[in-house]
Amino acid sequence: MLAVIGLLLALFAAPAAAQLSFGSLISSVADASAGSVWFVLPDFNAGEAGSMHTSAAKCGGRVAALATDVYTATYLFGALMNPSQNEVLDTNPTYVSQSSSSCGEPLTSSMPVSQPLVTAGGPVVSEVVNYYETSGQTPLFFYYNSQAQECIARRDTDATIVCAVPTATNDYLLFEVFTDSAGRMVFIIYGLQWDGALAGFQYVVNFVLQHPSTFTSSWYVYHWIDANSGPSANSIPDPGDTYTPIASGP
Secondary structure (H helix, E strand, C coil): CHHHHHHHHHHHCCCCCCCCCCCHHHHHHHHHCCCCCCCEEECECCCCCCCCCCCCCCCCCCCCCEEHHHHHHHHHHHHCCCCCCCEECCCCCCCECCCCCCCCCCCCCCCCCCCCCCEECCCCCHHHHHHHHCCCCCCCCEEEECCCCCCEEEEECEEEEEEECCEEEEEEEEEEECCCCCEEEEEEEEECHHHHHHHHHHHHHHHCCCHHHHHCCCEEEEEEEEECCCCCCCCCCCCCCEEEEEEEEE
């Protein structure tokens, strides 16, 4: 009898969630028609030497990004078949909630859930990334450990993937895709520091989009190391550097 019950439960069990393939899904973003993708960029100050743009006040304890955090996303803009997509800052209350109870939540009234969303910058500077991570919707999440190292961990097991103190020539990056609680497809790409974020977008454009069928998992973590000689020894992530896979998962 127990065997029969077990068989019936197996037959009528809910189907497993479909596997999300980062490669094929980011390729669909690159090929999307104009005006059908949303890029949410972290509001920023121009840089350390001066400011030609001053970030609006951020909710949720987030801080202004540097212009370099926004610059990282231009790698992907340049790879789009139709670069005329929707670009908004995370402090814009028409598109992103600024309420203390839902800070960073994309507003479905302005951004249709049928259209994918791409973010730039990590949870320290991006209201939207912080919202998704603190609400438990992302496959991966960022935290500081007791040694003040910056860490990336996986949500399903709480296992830490890496903790490090990044430098100008050595950083870690992640890229992931998931479906949020509203049913929207969300892409998150960032690094421990802006160098890692730039490495993430550069890797997605120059490697993932060139061979999308090989990136079948929903998330990846890589270690970026700047080249030690030649033109790629420039403290800027580019295709001539070393990208070592650290972890990936469904």
